[in-house]
Amino acid sequence: MAESGKRKIEAADGGNGAEGQEESVKIKKTICSDSGDGNVSACEFLLSGFETKAVLRDSAREKNIFIHGKIADQETVVILEKTPIREENLFELFKNSRLKLEMKNDIYSTYQLHPPPHLNEIKTTVVCPATEKHVKKYLRQETFLVEETGEDYRSITLPFIQSQSFSIQWVYNILEKKAEADRIVYEDPDPKVGFVLLPDFKWDQKQLDDLYLIAIVHRKDIKSLRDLTSEHIPLLCNIRKRGEDAIQKQYGVPANKLRVYLHYQPSYYHLHVHFTSLSYDAPGSGVERAHLLSDVIQNLQADAQYYHSRSLCFPLRADDGLLSKFKNAGRL
Template sequence: TGWREDRNGAGFNSPCIGWCTGKIKTTVVYPATEKHLQKYLRQELSLIQETGEDYKKITLPFIESQSFSIQWVYNILEKKAEADRIIYENPDPAHGFVLIPDLKWNQKQVDDLYLIAICHCRGIKSLRDLTAEHLPLLKNISREGKEAIVKRFGIGGAQLRVYLHYQPSYYHLHVHFTALGYDAPGCTVERAHLLSDVIDHLERDSQYYQKCTLTFALRADEPLLKKFQEAGRV
């Protein structure tokens, strides 16, 4: 069991229980709210091409206007919650992180291995905030995360998919580690950005993610989509 939150607050303080029997994997969310129901209903998607200016004028003001609580993230970093689930930690406040299993993975097999590296540094909301000054952090996550996984689970770096989401499900920088053969939720091309590519882009241009166009999909009911529609960008 554990706690989960998405960026719309649908899962905030909602216990999630997952188990796997044979070839059927089930996740139960209780209590289920209207936001949960909307999240899991099939909906039309719109592909957004967000320029650097779009981020500054549309996305960032939207993020700042919302009350997206990430206290549960801070509780993990401060060992107030899930301390027994931490696989590895680099405690450095600027360049360190904790590595924990994602709640979608039951840790009973490595075929669907899924871990999350959560950085200790606060204030990095997403890919858009990254500059060359964050390269030591990103390289630590890549190198030390892979070392911890091969030591604990016997899965080498060449068998891992290591990536960031944009848009992320919560606005505190975190990196996903999944088994390469696992078709993990959110590993599609319009959302996942390989950590190795992110590092390469920042080594070439410190301001790359402040200037580039990022593409992502939004569901029909997401408030951010309405903001892009109002701005005539969809």
């Protein structure tokens, strides 16, 4: 399912359960514990023993690559992506870089530029231990557009979701301040309309052009867009108003320069809202998956049960189990 993509590690855990979580803690303690010299963390050398098995996907346009392999006999997915060139670094980049000529023709010339190491970083995300679902998530595959009616959701999608062991413990860890507490930009603790707002892992927080934050609601009874009714309008309005205000205060980005939306299907089944810079072509922001929060609110104001009956379209990858369910039901 997104991406992202969710956040790079926001995807469904794929049913690791208690055993998988215990193993995850164990490997972190083993690999990312202090090395003993008081200065260098073993995490710095986390990838030194990485054994590559396969390249799952790469993109020259997006300048990233997804690799499947192993770390200490644990299945691992590593995501490498080039960081953006920032305006404030241009002076140092031009002054301290070396150029190697590749070609010159009249007024045109091309070079390889070798910048200082700290200006040549590669953002790296490590998923370890990775499940088969993680590997499939990042594997390049054919996608299909599915049109789901309200009845399809109740008879096909919802039973499928309920049959899967999608762990969202990492979400509860954030809400309970057991993890990422220092990354929270804003919180409304109200149990009915409250949420936490924090940067998505896709954003390195070094420039505003690709600003990306996620609002995660405190309520645990709303899985996705399909569960929303007019009862939830105060929650959604609160997220929009307070989220936009917090971003304006923290980053100086006004509401009219933000894209605020929900995914359907979501990448994990706990209601959350995406806040991205309007200038950023964020993964999953296309019309086949993103629903503007303002539209969602207006639809619920016009029809209290709008998302219970409305047909919704979304893309599914060829290996997605939900796609098979739709095919078996004769809906594709």
